[in-house]
Amino acid sequence: MIKNRDTRFTLLLLIPVLLVLIAYVLYPSLRTFMESLQKDGSMTFGNYSDFFTQESKTNLEALWNSVYISILSVLVSAFIGIPLAFIFNRYDFPGRGFFASAAIMPIVLPSLVGVMAFMFLYGETGLIPNAIKDLFGLDEVPFKIGGVSGILIVHAYTMYVYFYMTVSSAINKIDPSLEEAAYNLGANRFKVFWKITFPLLTPAIVAASLLVFMISMASFSAPFLLAGGYRVLSLQIYFSKINGDMEVAATQSVILSIVSISFLLFMRWYQNRKDYRMASKGIGAHRSEVNHPLLKWILVFTGVVGVIILLLPHFTILLLSLVPDGTWTWQTYPSVFNFENYRLLYQDPNIFKPLKNSLILSFIATAGNLIFGVLASYVLVKRKFVGKSFVDILVMIPWALPATVIGMNLIFAFNEPTIFSFGNILVGTFWILPLAYFIRHIPLVVRSTNAVLEQLDDSIEEASRSLGAKWFYTFRKVILPLILPGVLSGTLLAFVESVGEFPTSVLLYTISNRPISIEIMNQLRMFNMGQAAAYGMIQISLIALVLFISNKFFGVKAEKSLS
Amino acid sequence: MASINIDNVQKAFGKVMAVDHLNLDIKDGEFFTFLGPSGCGKTTTLRMIAGFYYPTKGVVRFGKKDMTRVPPEKRNTGMVFQNYALFPHMTVFENVAFGLRVRKLGSKELKMRVEDVLQKVRLEQYADRQVSQLSGGQQQRVALARALVIEPEILLLDEPLSNLDAKLRDEMRSEILRLQKDYKITTIYVTHDQSEALSMSDRIAVFNFGVCHQVGTPSEIYNEPANDFVAGFIGEINLLPVKIEKIEREYIYVIVQNGESSSELAVRNAPFNYKEENKGDLALSIRPESINILDKETEGKNIFKGTIEEVQFFGSLINILVRTGGLQLQVNALNSGLSRNLEAGSEVWVELPDEQMRIIPVVNGDGS
The missing domain is CATH 2.40.50.100 (RNA polymerase II/Efflux pump adaptor protein, barrel-sandwich hybrid domain)
Incomplete structure (x- = not known):
C-alpha cells in the first residue's frame, strides 16, 4: 500500500511511540475530562459552573492564589537570577568560578527535602530565628516563615536557578563585537545595555519567566508543608481527592491542565518564532576584571555570604541527619550527633524498605524512559512524517502538566480495567507508581536525547548506509554510541528525580510500595527529623553523584536539561 | 565498475521541482562532474544516484540494472560527503574498516585491505589516530579511503574540496585524480567551482534551476557554450x-x-x-x-x-x-x-x- 520503504519504516517506528503516548498521556487526560463532566450521574458542565460560581469561592480563590504566587515567584526569581547571571558572566573577581557553580546548588535539593530544610532553618522552631532570639535575648522569635511568604521564599530559592542558567547561556552567546560596535558608534554603557544587550536577552528572559510560572503553578511540596490555611489549586486537587470529591478533583485538574497546556503552547510558539539571534562562530567569554579594590572585596564578601545562604539548607539536612531520634525534643538546639540514622537505614529492614522501594520503582520507570526516549527522539528528530508537531506536543504534555494532575489522570484512567493496562486495575497495585514516574520523565529523556541527536549530522547515518550497513546495524554501531553520553545523562537525571518524586507518590502509593518521599513525610509527622533528614541526604547525594558523573564522564551539563 | 543511465528523471520536493526531465549517460570509468550554483539540483541528482532520494518520476540504471528504488545500502556506491561524515567515535582504521565489517570480511583480509587503501591515500601511519586529531586534508583522505575500500561500482563525491583551504585543495585535486585513475572507477563529482570542474573532468554537466543546460567535455563547455x-x-x-x-x-x-x-x-x-x-x-x-x-x-x-x-x-x-x-x-x-x-x-x-x-x-x- 505504501510504496516507499522509508515511509513504511518510519511508520513502524512511530506506531509504538504513538501508542504509548495515547495510552498513558492522552487517554488519562481525556478520562479526567470525562469525569469532570459527571455530576449526580449525568453529563453536564455543572462542576465547572460550580467552580466559578460557588458561594464560598474556595476554588476560584485557590486558582487566583496560584496565579498570584506564580507571578510573584517569577518576579522574585528574576530579580535574583538575572543580576547574578550578569555579575558571574561579565565580571572577573577572586572566587568567581566557585561562586558561579555554587549558584546552581539549589537544584541538587529535591523539592520535598528543600522545603523540609527551610522549615528547620526558618520555621517557628527553626534554628536561625531561635539563634537570633537567644543571641539578642528576645522574648519571641523575630521572624518565621509560613504561608505565602514561606512559599515565596522557597520558590525564590529553587527557581532563581532557571533564570540564572538561561540568562547566563544567553549572555555567553552574545557576540562581544555587537557591543563593541555600539561603543564604537558612540553609545555609552547605559545605552549599550538597554539598546543592545537587554533586547538580545529578552528571549531568554521570557523563556525563563514562562518556565518559572509553570513550575510554580504546579508546585506541590512547598504549599503542602508551608501553606497553612492558604489555598492553592494544586493542593486543592489533593484535598478533594482525600475527601472523595472525585468529580471536583477532576474539574480542578482540568482547569489547571488548561492553564498549563496553554502556557506550553504559547512557549512553543514563542521559541519557534523566527527571531533575530545570530549564530556567530567562536565567541569567547569576555569578562572585565574588577580592579577597584573596595568593589572587588565587596563582591567577594557578598559572594561568600550568598554561598553560605545557598548551602545552609544542604548543611542543615546533613546536620539533622546526624541527630539520633529522641535526643532532640525540648532543647532549642540538638546536642547529640552520630551516625545512628544511617546505621538504622542500613540495618533496620523497615527503615531500609522505602529506599529499596524507591530504587526499584525508579529503576523500572527509568528503563522504560530510556527505551521510549531514544525511540521517540529518533523518530522526532531524524524522520519526516505528517503530524510531527502533534506528537511533539504529546511528548511535552507531561512536562507541562502539574504532577498532581498527572497523578489524578492516572487514577481516573486506571481505576478500572482498560486495554492499555491489559485488562487490569492498576490503581492500588505496585505498577501504578513506576507508570507515573515513567510518564513524568518522558519529556526529560526525550529532550536530552533530542539535544544530542540534533547535533548528529544526517550525513553520518547516510555514510554508514552507503557503505552497506542496514538501518539497525547503523543504529547500533554508529548512532547509539554517539548519542549515548547525552542519553545516559538524561536518563540518570530522570532516575534521581524519580527517587525524589513526591506529588504523584502521595496520590498513588500503597503501603507495601511506599517510596522514600512518603516515608520522609511519615517520619516528619512522627517528629523523627533525624531519620527524615537521613533519607533526604541520600537523595541529595544521589543527585550530586549523577550531576558529577554526567559532567565528568559524559561531558554533559545535565542540569541544563532540567529547564 | 558500471555505467550510469539517468532516464527522464524528475524530483519534486512538495511543489518545488528540484530536478526536471534529466537525461544523462555516464560512461564506465568516466570522471563526470555536475557543475552549477547552489540549489541547482546537482546534489539532489547525486543523492538520487546514491539512493538517499528516490525520483518522483523516471529511472536510474547502473549498467542495465534498474536501481531507481534500491535502498542505499544495496547499491555499492562509495560516497564522500561535503563534511566527510567520518564516524567520530572510531579510529581512522575503524572508519575505513566499517564497510568491510558490514560485508563480514575475515579479519586477515580486512586488515590487509584497509592497510592497502590507507597506504594509497598516504595515511598508513595514522591508522590508530582518532579522526578528530587529523587535519582537514587528512580527514578528507580518510573519507576517500573509506569510500574506496569497499571497491564500489561508482564513486560519488559531494563538493569534497569545499572545506579545504586553497593550497590543500590543489593538492587533493591531484590526489583524487590519481586515485580515480588507479582504481579506474566511474566517478561523479559535484562542485560549484568551475576551475575544479574544468581541470578534473572527462565530461561536465552544467545545471541551473534543476535543469541540465549542457553536457560536454571541458573544452566544449568553455568554447562552445550552449547558452548564455x-x-x-x-x-x-x-x-x-x-x-x-x-x-x-x-x-x-x-x-x-x-x-x-x-x-x-x-x-x-x-x-x-x-x-x-x-x-x-x-x-x-x-x-x-x-x-x-x-x-x-x-x-x-x-x-x-x-x-x-x-x-x-x-x-x-x-x-x-x-x-x-x-x-x-x-x-x-x-x-x-x-x-x-x-x-x-x-x-x-x-x-x-x-x-x-x-x-x-x-x-x-x-x-x-
Whole structure:
C-alpha cells in the first residue's frame, strides 16, 4: 500500500511511540475530562459552573492564589537570577568560578527535602530565628516563615536557578563585537545595555519567566508543608481527592491542565518564532576584571555570604541527619550527633524498605524512559512524517502538566480495567507508581536525547548506509554510541528525580510500595527529623553523584536539561 | 565498475521541482562532474544516484540494472560527503574498516585491505589516530579511503574540496585524480567551482534551476557554450544582446545595440559559431582573452575605436575595461608587449575576431 520503504519504516517506528503516548498521556487526560463532566450521574458542565460560581469561592480563590504566587515567584526569581547571571558572566573577581557553580546548588535539593530544610532553618522552631532570639535575648522569635511568604521564599530559592542558567547561556552567546560596535558608534554603557544587550536577552528572559510560572503553578511540596490555611489549586486537587470529591478533583485538574497546556503552547510558539539571534562562530567569554579594590572585596564578601545562604539548607539536612531520634525534643538546639540514622537505614529492614522501594520503582520507570526516549527522539528528530508537531506536543504534555494532575489522570484512567493496562486495575497495585514516574520523565529523556541527536549530522547515518550497513546495524554501531553520553545523562537525571518524586507518590502509593518521599513525610509527622533528614541526604547525594558523573564522564551539563 | 543511465528523471520536493526531465549517460570509468550554483539540483541528482532520494518520476540504471528504488545500502556506491561524515567515535582504521565489517570480511583480509587503501591515500601511519586529531586534508583522505575500500561500482563525491583551504585543495585535486585513475572507477563529482570542474573532468554537466543546460567535455563547455547561462557561469565572458540582420554563406551579420547608435558585426558562418535551431532572444558571446587590443587604427572586420576605463594588473594577466560607444568590453591580455603600457583614459582599438564570436540563445534569469 505504501510504496516507499522509508515511509513504511518510519511508520513502524512511530506506531509504538504513538501508542504509548495515547495510552498513558492522552487517554488519562481525556478520562479526567470525562469525569469532570459527571455530576449526580449525568453529563453536564455543572462542576465547572460550580467552580466559578460557588458561594464560598474556595476554588476560584485557590486558582487566583496560584496565579498570584506564580507571578510573584517569577518576579522574585528574576530579580535574583538575572543580576547574578550578569555579575558571574561579565565580571572577573577572586572566587568567581566557585561562586558561579555554587549558584546552581539549589537544584541538587529535591523539592520535598528543600522545603523540609527551610522549615528547620526558618520555621517557628527553626534554628536561625531561635539563634537570633537567644543571641539578642528576645522574648519571641523575630521572624518565621509560613504561608505565602514561606512559599515565596522557597520558590525564590529553587527557581532563581532557571533564570540564572538561561540568562547566563544567553549572555555567553552574545557576540562581544555587537557591543563593541555600539561603543564604537558612540553609545555609552547605559545605552549599550538597554539598546543592545537587554533586547538580545529578552528571549531568554521570557523563556525563563514562562518556565518559572509553570513550575510554580504546579508546585506541590512547598504549599503542602508551608501553606497553612492558604489555598492553592494544586493542593486543592489533593484535598478533594482525600475527601472523595472525585468529580471536583477532576474539574480542578482540568482547569489547571488548561492553564498549563496553554502556557506550553504559547512557549512553543514563542521559541519557534523566527527571531533575530545570530549564530556567530567562536565567541569567547569576555569578562572585565574588577580592579577597584573596595568593589572587588565587596563582591567577594557578598559572594561568600550568598554561598553560605545557598548551602545552609544542604548543611542543615546533613546536620539533622546526624541527630539520633529522641535526643532532640525540648532543647532549642540538638546536642547529640552520630551516625545512628544511617546505621538504622542500613540495618533496620523497615527503615531500609522505602529506599529499596524507591530504587526499584525508579529503576523500572527509568528503563522504560530510556527505551521510549531514544525511540521517540529518533523518530522526532531524524524522520519526516505528517503530524510531527502533534506528537511533539504529546511528548511535552507531561512536562507541562502539574504532577498532581498527572497523578489524578492516572487514577481516573486506571481505576478500572482498560486495554492499555491489559485488562487490569492498576490503581492500588505496585505498577501504578513506576507508570507515573515513567510518564513524568518522558519529556526529560526525550529532550536530552533530542539535544544530542540534533547535533548528529544526517550525513553520518547516510555514510554508514552507503557503505552497506542496514538501518539497525547503523543504529547500533554508529548512532547509539554517539548519542549515548547525552542519553545516559538524561536518563540518570530522570532516575534521581524519580527517587525524589513526591506529588504523584502521595496520590498513588500503597503501603507495601511506599517510596522514600512518603516515608520522609511519615517520619516528619512522627517528629523523627533525624531519620527524615537521613533519607533526604541520600537523595541529595544521589543527585550530586549523577550531576558529577554526567559532567565528568559524559561531558554533559545535565542540569541544563532540567529547564 | 558500471555505467550510469539517468532516464527522464524528475524530483519534486512538495511543489518545488528540484530536478526536471534529466537525461544523462555516464560512461564506465568516466570522471563526470555536475557543475552549477547552489540549489541547482546537482546534489539532489547525486543523492538520487546514491539512493538517499528516490525520483518522483523516471529511472536510474547502473549498467542495465534498474536501481531507481534500491535502498542505499544495496547499491555499492562509495560516497564522500561535503563534511566527510567520518564516524567520530572510531579510529581512522575503524572508519575505513566499517564497510568491510558490514560485508563480514575475515579479519586477515580486512586488515590487509584497509592497510592497502590507507597506504594509497598516504595515511598508513595514522591508522590508530582518532579522526578528530587529523587535519582537514587528512580527514578528507580518510573519507576517500573509506569510500574506496569497499571497491564500489561508482564513486560519488559531494563538493569534497569545499572545506579545504586553497593550497590543500590543489593538492587533493591531484590526489583524487590519481586515485580515480588507479582504481579506474566511474566517478561523479559535484562542485560549484568551475576551475575544479574544468581541470578534473572527462565530461561536465552544467545545471541551473534543476535543469541540465549542457553536457560536454571541458573544452566544449568553455568554447562552445550552449547558452548564455553556461557561457556566463564558466569563465569570464562578454555577452551582448544581438539581432541577426542577414545570413550569408561566409558571414552572419548581426546588429548590436550600441548606446544611441548600433554597430554591425560579422560572425563567421560555421556550426561552431551559430546553430540554426537556436530561436528566440540571441546573444553574442566572446571571451575576454579572444579580443585583440590594437594601438592604432587597422584595416579589417569588427574593429572599433574605444577608450580604456580601467586596468587591473593580475601578474601574468592584465584585465582591461574598454568602452566603445555605449558598450563596455572586458579584454584580458597577457602581460607582454603592448598591454604593459596601457593606462586608463588612453585611446585604443579593439578587434573582435570573426571566428571567436558565438551566437547563442538567451535563457538566463528565470531558468525557463
